[in-house]
Amino acid sequence: MNEIEEKSKAAQEFLKGLWKENPIFVSVLGMCPALAVTNTAINSLAMGLATTFVLLCSSILVSLLKSIIPKQVRITAYIIIIATFVTVVDFGLAAFTPAIHKELGAFIALIVVNCLILGRQEAFASKNSVGLSILDALGMSVGFTFAMLCIGMPREILGSGSLFNIPLFGDSFEPWVVMILPPGGFFMLGFLLLGFNWYAQRKKVLKVKST
Amino acid sequence: MGDLIWIFVSALLVNNFTLAYFLGLCPFLGVSGKLQTAFRLGLANIFVMLITAACAYVLNTWVLVYAPYLRLISFIIVIASSVQFVEMALKKLSPDLFKALGIFLPLITTNCAILGLALFSTNKGYGFVEGMIYALGAGAGVTLALALLAGVREETRILNIPKVIQGTAINLIIAGIISMAFMGFAGLFSS
Numbered sequence: 001m002n003e004i005e006e007k008s009k010a011a012q013e014f015l016k017g018l019w020k021e022n023p024i025f026v027s028v029l030g031m032c033p034a035l036a037v038t039n040t041a042i043n044s045l046a047m048g049l050a051t052t053f054v055l056l057c058s059s060i061l062v063s064l065l066k067s068i069i070p071k072q073v074r075i076t077a078y079i080i081i082i083a084t085f086v087t088v089v090d091f092g093l094a095a096f097t098p099a100i101h102k103e104l105g106a107f108i109a110l111i112v113v114n115c116l117i118l119g120r121q122e123a124f125a126s127k128n129s130v131g132l133s134i135l136d137a138l139g140m141s142v143g144f145t146f147a148m149l150c151i152g153m154p155r156e157i158l159g160s161g162s163l164f165n166i167p168l169f170g171d172s173f174e175p176w177v178v179m180i181l182p183p184g185g186f187f188m189l190g191f192l193l194l195g196f197n198w199y200a201q202r203k204k205v206l207k208v209k210s211t
Numbered sequence: 212m213g214d215l216i217w218i219f220v221s222a223l224l225v226n227n228f229t230l231a232y233f234l235g236l237c238p239f240l241g242v243s244g245k246l247q248t249a250f251r252l253g254l255a256n257i258f259v260m261l262i263t264a265a266c267a268y269v270l271n272t273w274v275l276v277y278a279p280y281l282r283l284i285s286f287i288i289v290i291a292s293s294v295q296f297v298e299m300a301l302k303k304l305s306p307d308l309f310k311a312l313g314i315f316l317p318l319i320t321t322n323c324a325i326l327g328l329a330l331f332s333t334n335k336g337y338g339f340v341e342g343m344i345y346a347l348g349a350g351a352g353v354t355l356a357l358a359l360l361a362g363v364r365e366e367t368r369i370l371n372i373p374k375v376i377q378g379t380a381i382n383l384i385i386a387g388i389i390s391m392a393f394m395g396f397a398g399l400f401s402s
Contacts, residue, residue, distance in 0.1 A: 032235075035236070080288075086283055113323040197376070
């Protein structure tokens with residue numbers, strides 16, 4: 001009985017990040033990278049994976065060190081841990097994929113101030129075991145990467161008529177340049193949130209009708 | 212002199228931190244409900260940006276030459292401590308301004324616009340004066356964007372907006388339209 005309960009709890013920690021507490025669509029955290037680098041699908045994916053690495057590593061370290069870190073300076077300690085892993089990602093990307101590193105530019109360094117990561121340390125990793133923190137971090141990052149792709153793919157399809165750099169339409173397609181420019185990011189996320197609201201409301205209406 | 216003016220105008224309008232780089236979006240969407248608070252937050256931003264730019268320049272010239280991997284960590288520590296310092300200094304020197312800024316001052320530590328400013332201005336290799344002008348322009352740009360959105364939002368409160376689009380969705384779409392208008396300024400640099 002207990003084992004089953006534990007398993008379902010673990011599954012829940014993982015799944016909540018995907019949908020119910022999706023960092024971008026529901027809690028609206030970590031917006032800067034979500035809008036700034038989602039002009040192509042590849043950039044969105046790279047940013048999602050970089051954030052995944054940082055979130056996972058810092059969650060593990062914070063949950064291991066949670067009893068050592070004094071309460072008064074915990075935020076500073078978290079930030080230094082996060083900054084260390086971001087530096088690792090920054091140098092790693094520069095060494096292995098210089099093209100992507102150049103595209104993302106200073107936004108990789110800005111992962112440090114992504115409220116999503118600090119928020120997970122404060123709200124989850126500092127209170128839970130290593131195993132649960134890993135699941136939570138994985139769920140949140142998969143949710144984050146999923147949301148990044150949700151914004152990035154339509155922007156690339158509409159804005160440059162391609163997906164992952166593969167052209168989709170013939171020469172006759174006139175790209176909506178505005179979608180890969182800054183306003184496109186605002187519009188895309190605005191419309192996605194609109195869709196979410198609409199879905200949530202429809203679900204509520206259906207529930208009322210059925211009772 | 213001409214260069215300095217261009218740096219200022221570029222950071223203020225063409226490469227506006229909020230509308231073109233999406234930096235500092237959390238306060239942009241969070242506290243832009245009222246024009247007055249938006250304006251005050253903007254002022255606090257300018258203040259911290261100026262101090263950060265000065266510190267970033269000093270760090271970049273004398274420390275990071277020897278240890279480039281310390282860049283992020285040192286910047287973030289400098290920002291956190293300078294915010295703390297500004298808070299204490301203001302409390303002593305000008306209690307009125309301190310009171311007006313309120314909770315926004317400590318919250319600036321986690322504002323990505325500040326770290327973004329330090330990174331961009333050192334990436335561009337700006338000297339001390341250029342860095343300060345850049346910080347001033349960027350801060351003014353953030354304030355301008357905040358005030359514009361707050362102004363529009365104050366008007367939308369009396370409009371009859373469909374329920375599905377209320378909240379963050381409509382704010383983002385408004386921000387998109389403002390950002391589109393700002394793209395017109397890019398023409399300033401074509402010549």
